[in-house]
Amino acid sequence: MTAGRRIWVLGATSAIAHAYIRLRAARGASLLLLGRNEAHLRANAADLTARGATAASVKCCDLARVPDYESVLSEMVAAGGAPDEVFIAYGTMQQQDKLLGDITLARDLIDTNFTSVVCWLLAIIERWERSRPLTVIVIGSVAGDRGRASNFVYGSAKGGLDRFLEGLQHANAGTALHIVRVKPGFVDTPMTADIAKSGPLWATPERVAADIERAADRGQAVLYTPWFWWPIMLVIRHLPRFMFDRLKV
């Protein structure tokens, strides 16, 4: 049952988000796209409308710097009703060595990827009518599963977010709130355009999107995508420190 499903997409210009909502659009969803660049949001909205979305409106705002969540949420509800699903895909990534030398940049990354997402979720849950089913899908990262030398600043923000979502789910167990914590590995998107993409670990946004749709429809709580990241991260999480310390990952 997705025809007319009202979906808020936070970070709608992300490649993973767009690939995912294309699947929902094809099933007649009604969409509110949020992001910073209005022209880009409109290009995506046109694409989604042509693919079958019953509605695709856009709202331009800096998701990481919202002065007043209450008023923004009121506007969003006024624009087409309360959501059946909230998809949070925005975030930033920086090379670790840049972050280690620049505390402002590091703080900004943590605020965007962790603090602001937590604030959005607290505000959304506060307003949520508990009788109404709500699915919340959040794009995390396998980088949040264990702190690693190569990206632990980004990883800690994603890891912290994972803990928050875990707790939010626990607090709402047995209610109509369904949280999907998505943990993609390497995804070939414009966000990773500077990284050489070779090897079998790279996935397309379309593949990740199809996995997310299946997880959301099944009521799955945690999704590693593609699937092979589940065994990989199981090993990484449980590797004893004396062995882990020898790995350059």
Next chain:
Amino acid sequence: MTMREAVRSWGCLGARQHDVVEPAFVDQAQAALVEHRPILCFGAGRSYGDVCLNGGGWLLRTRSLERLIFANWTMGIIRAEAGMTFDALLRLAVPKGWFLPVVPGTKYVTLGGAAANDIHGKNHETAGTFGCHVRRLGLALSSGAILEVAADQNAELFAATVGGVGLTGVILWVELALARIKSAFIDVETLKLDDLDAFFRLSKQSEGWEFSVAWVDCLAKGSDIGRGLFLRGRWREGGEGEPLAPHGSPRFVVPFEAPSWLLNGTTVRLFNKAHRTRPWAIGRHTVHYNQFFFPLDGVGGWNKLYGAGGFFQHQCVVPTDAAAVAVRRLLELTAAAGQGSFLMVLKMFGNRASPGVLSFPRPGATLALDLPNRGDSTRRLLDDMTAVVMEADGRVYPAKDATMSSAAFRAGFPDWQKVERLRDPNIMSDFWRRVAA
């Protein structure tokens, strides 16, 4: 968002270093054109030679520009960003009863690439080229302008852009008229060809068949020249009310480059013989469009079968009057050299005029075959074939070509300077450096 990368074309004739920029939105594509030079659009990389390469310079990879801008599924008119592939568009359009008006032998090409090379298909007699169905194009120029070009708006630039191999600006989007279908299946009739005369005869006798193509054994000699299969097809009638099922994903992908000895005279001869004589091929069948139009798409990355050296494709067209003699001469050349591989494709082009200054199709017979790269001997054969084409007043297809001389290009496309005059100053390609500079 840029990377230094070794990029090669479909023929795998050697990778060249490029700075690659991959915009996610059209405004970023326009900015890349303004900022970088020399630059060239790179779509799905399915052209064979150097028409999509710009060694040492910039490539603007269009694969993330793949949104629909609008779709009128009642009228069958769509406007989409240039990087959308036929694969993606067919998945959307077929269930709604629409098909691309012209498709090449693979669905893994982009709309922008199809317009820039003004591609053709098995229905050239009735449908003309892809460009005949392009209603308008969005074109970004390095001056910062974004123009709409069409047959009745900026007409000169439209004619230079359709088939203009990417030189006149960055094609941002393509607006296209689709073709109505009532079935996803094609009724096919396959006939045996004993010689070249049979091909010309059957081509004339196939009115009422929207699609036609012949596969000819390019290793046959003497009186066997021209033996092969003639395929003709049309959309299945009477399938109304059936669900219109689009194609799926490829079942098999070539994982790495095959050893170069795999495709030698003997294996190719055996394949050609098996293909030609399998008894179940002859007669009437109904097949899904995917199998009819895109048989090679079932094997992902088949170009790697030719090994590390890569391969050339020669495709030419010779005018109708000269066709019988010239095609025979070309077949004699490949048979004598023993270098042809698999099957040669032979087809008559119709009279519908191509809209582009550099559009390849013109009335006559077109012939295409792959040649594994065996160095100088292969290049000599290609030169000999081009000489036959020139003598017949024909031309060689830029999208396939890697070797033709500047003289052969200028003779085949006498109006080439119209494109050079309208070439965007920031755009260049290895092909253009070779034939026009």
